[in-house]
Amino acid sequence: PYLNLLAKAKGKLWFGTATDIPGVEQQDQEYMSILNDSKIFGQLTPANAMKFQFTEPEQNNFTYAGGQEVIDLAKQHGNRYVRCHNLVWVTEVSEWVLDRNWTAEALTEVMKNHIYNVVTHFGDSCYSWDVVNEALNDNGTWAPSVWFDTIGPEYFYKAYQFAEEAVKLTGKDIKLYYNDYNIEYPGPKATGVVGLVKELKRRKLKIDGVGLETHYEVGTAPSYEQQIEASKMYTALGVDIARTELDVRFTQLPYNSSGLALQAKEYYDAVKSCVDIRQCIGMTVWDFVDKYSWVPGTFPGKGGADIYGLGNSNYTRKPAYYAVGDAL
Ligand code: XIL
16 A cells, blocks of 8 residues: 555645654665655655754754755655754754753744744745644643743743744745644643643744644554544644654564554554544654664664564564555
């Protein structure tokens, strides 16, 4: 099954993938041939290349080459969409930001300069930007970060204000998203996101969508019904949603065939709950093959999260791949 072709036939903009290019993947011909197959992937997200520490490694010294490589690949192979990721996050912020004791005013200027430069540089090569990433704790309160700790909650609204101003400077239509995890099912964090979107709207700031990351663990993924319920909490506010970072990791390895079947069902439910919501515009896996998955590096001992790489083979498709095809 060609996942992107199936998604488009369902009225979605894409089935896509994140990719950590530039990196060792580029030497891997099989990886590149799948990545560049627009019948399978109709959208790319740079897994790291557009984050703060890579785009502004020194103050006001911007480096765009890595992000541009992802954009070029997207354009050269089927004129595909790019979800640009991300402008303001707790993680992968440059040392020069973390090392200084900023006043709120000075750090707000840093944020503004970063957002203006990066958004205007990439322009409408970006379908959308994840403006603020992961602003909330699981209980719905503000998560600590250099931005929150220095500026307070206003950092959040300022980020959207600056992003909107930068989009206006481009004269193009670039969507602005809020992106987070553990918001794919009802609960205090989902309620918190509803509050953020409502407040952005009350302030008449631009907010076009909510990105539901959809990083699950095999055996504990939310049900289809829970995912539909949470999705409707967001779409009721008049914003789009997208599945932005889908993967389903095993907490114990090696996995067995019943684990693979459960993982496949959890992929199916996540994808189906996007298919069945008109305002869910597309689905993106957070890379597609276990050998390059972020999971083992971030969650030691866990893995097997992706749709390719059955039994540590390089590129054999897992049952999850076919389950995604079925859901589409
Ligand atoms: C991850 C990358 O995949 C890793 O390579 C990096 O070391 C850490 O960040 N939520 C997000 C993504 O929004 O940006 C994260 O990406 C995964 C979790």
